[in-house]
Amino acid sequence: MSDAYPREHCSPFTLLQLATTGLDSKPKVRTIISRRANGEREQLSFYTDVRSEKVVEIEQDSLWR
Secondary structure, eight states, X not given: OOTTXXXXXXXXXXXXXXXXXXXXXXXEEEEEEEEEEETXXXXXXXXXXXXXXXXXXXXXXXXXX
């Protein structure tokens, strides 16, 4: 990080765009909040609103199982 934006001012949350296929088989892009990534285990931990339809659609997408 540069001195212009010190590390202590960085948020532990990062907004990402996640593209998957919806239940209607059409592509959809959703915003998620990334918490951590583990390259060795190929895992991404993220937060989203559980009331959103994207939760069901992400669970149904075979890439995320």
